[in-house]
Amino acid sequence: MLSPDRFNNHLHSLPVDVFYHFGLASTDDLAAMFGDVRFVCMGGSPLRAETFAREIAAELGYPTDVAPLGKTERYSLFKVGPVISVSHGIGMPSMLIVLHEISKMLRYAQCQSVQYIRVGTSGGLGVPPGTVVVANQVVSATLEKTFRQVELGQERHYPMELDATIAEGLLSVAKDLPVVTGTTMGTDDFYEGQARMDGALPPNYDEAKRQQFFQRALAMGVRNIEMEAPALAAFATRAGIPAAVVCVTLLDRLQGDQVTSTPEELAEFSGRAQKLVLRYLKKELEHSE
Numbered sequence: 001m002l003s004p005d006r007f008n009n010h011l012h013s014l015p016v017d018v019f020y021h022f023g024l025a026s027t028d029d030l031a032a033m034f035g036d037v038r039f040v041c042m043g044g045s046p047l048r049a050e051t052f053a054r055e056i057a058a059e060l061g062y063p064t065d066v067a068p069l070g071k072t073e074r075y076s077l078f079k080v081g082p083v084i085s086v087s088h089g090i091g092m093p094s095m096l097i098v099l100h101e102i103s104k105m106l107r108y109a110q111c112q113s114v115q116y117i118r119v120g121t122s123g124g125l126g127v128p129p130g131t132v133v134v135a136n137q138v139v140s141a142t143l144e145k146t147f148r149q150v151e152l153g154q155e156r157h158y159p160m161e162l163d164a165t166i167a168e169g170l171l172s173v174a175k176d177l178p179v180v181t182g183t184t185m186g187t188d189d190f191y192e193g194q195a196r197m198d199g200a201l202p203p204n205y206d207e208a209k210r211q212q213f214f215q216r217a218l219a220m221g222v223r224n225i226e227m228e229a230p231a232l233a234a235f236a237t238r239a240g241i242p243a244a245v246v247c248v249t250l251l252d253r254l255q256g257d258q259v260t261s262t263p264e265e266l267a268e269f270s271g272r273a274q275k276l277v278l279r280y281l282k283k284e285l286e287h288s289e
């Protein structure tokens with residue numbers, strides 16, 4: 001968890017720290033609520049956070065009538081035994097709010113060691129739809145290994161590291177699932193930011209140019225494109241928290257732009273990333289008993 005030397009000292013001067021987006025505060029009994037947390041699993045949609053919480057409960061032997069903690073206006077947060085399942089919305093601004101507020105909660109709760117795992121969806125690059133990509137590296141929309149954030153009107157660059165041991169642990173339980181490892185690229189936009197041709201506005205590139213870009217990304221090892229990994233990897237690196245990114249691909253971006261799978265197919269695909277993470281959680285928790 002956030003060690004004292006990485007924690008923001010300014011917070012000690014606040015009479016109460018309000019986690020506005022979750023409707024919780026440091027005056028809640030956070031140690032009782034979250035003191036035993038060891039894993040934070042994050043996915044974009046509130047519905048997926050809930051179904052995943054239920055699956056975790058069934059798999060780990062907890063009651064499956066899960067209910068969200070705090071308010072659900074913005075995000076949905078569930079806790080099942082030592083695992084949090086939380087939604088992070090779409091994009092890095094939304095993801096960063098979750099990372100700051102949850103990390104503070106877990107620090108106040110005096111959690112010992114916690115792993116952050118994003119369990120999400122993505123567009124694949126040269127892999128069949130339904131492939132689960134366990135990231136071994138993250139790059140930005142400019143294919144760089146740094147996360148850019150504007151602070152006080154100036155751009156700052158932060159390194160982005162994922163935890164190799166978690167990634168290996170995830171790969172080791174792949175068994176029958178179609179799992180690969182590779183670089184995950186994170187962008188600030190689903191359409192033009194991901195080289196799509198099907199946005200509302202005419203793009204400033206043509207088919208040949210975007211294929212060139214895809215080939216450049218492929219040569220760097222990029223296997224999928226999504227919208228939150230850089231924020232997670234940069235935050236985790238700064239905080240000293242081990243993190244992983246596991247995203248299923250919904251389509252192959254070399255073949256097209258539109259996500260045309262049926263709701264059933266999409267549920268089956270995103271279920272694969274969750275299944276992989278569930279196996280990992282189970283194994284880790286069994287080992288530590």
Ligand code: R2B
Nearest residue numbers: 044090091121226227228
């Ligand atoms: C994957 O899917 C979402 C966009 O459809 C976004 O949150 C992401 O990273």
Ligand code: URA
Nearest residue numbers: 121122123225226227
């Ligand atoms: N999520 C993304 O960010 N991109 C895709 O192509 C599919 C899901």
